[in-house]
Amino acid sequence: MAESGLGVMDYDERYEFLLNYDRSNNESGGRSSMRVVGGWRPAKIIIQAEMLVTIAFYGVASNLITYLTGPLHQSTVTAAININVWSAVGWMLPLVGAFVADTYLGRFRTIEISSFIYLVVSTSLFLYMRYCELSIVICKLLTHNLF
Numbered sequence: 001m002a003e004s005g006l007g008v009m010d011y012d013e014r015y016e017f018l019l020n021y022d023r024s025n026n027e028s029g030g031r032s033s034m035r036v037v038g039g040w041r042p043a044k045i046i047i048q049a050e051m052l053v054t055i056a057f058y059g060v061a062s063n064l065i066t067y068l069t070g071p072l073h074q075s076t077v078t079a080a081i082n083i084n085v086w087s088a089v090g091w092m093l094p095l096v097g098a099f100v101a102d103t104y105l106g107r108f109r110t111i112e113i114s115s116f117i118y119l120v121v122s123t124s125l126f127l128y129m130r131y132c133e134l135s136i137v138i139c140k141l142l143t144h145n146l147f
Helices: 011-025 040-069 076-105 107-143
Strands: none
Touching: 040 076, 076 107
C-alpha cells in the first residue's frame, strides 16, 4: 500500500502541489511568478551593502586611535580599550537587533524604527557640530571685540 502525502511525492508531483498551493494563495488567482522573487539581484545588493559597511567600520576604527590620542588626549592604553569596546558593541548590536526583530517587532517594523533612529542621530550630530562651529566663531568674535 503506497503512502500519500508531500513526503512521498516525486519531484514533479511536489512541484505541481506547491504551484497549485501557491496559486490558491495568490491574490490574483493566477500563476505566481516564482522566478521574479529572490535570486542573485537582491543578493548582489546585500553583498555590496555589507562590503561598504565593513569598509566604513574598519575605516572609522583605524582613524579612531588617532582621534582619541590626538584631540581627546587619551593615553594609548585607554584609547585601545575604548576602541575594543566600540568594536565589540558594533559586532554584537546586530544580534540584539535580530532578537528584537524576530521576537517583538517583525522585520519591517524594525527597519522603520532603526531608520528613524539613524535619521534622528545623524541629524542631531549634524546640528550639534554646526552649533559647535557657530559657538567657536562667536567666541572668537567676542574675544577679538569685533562686535
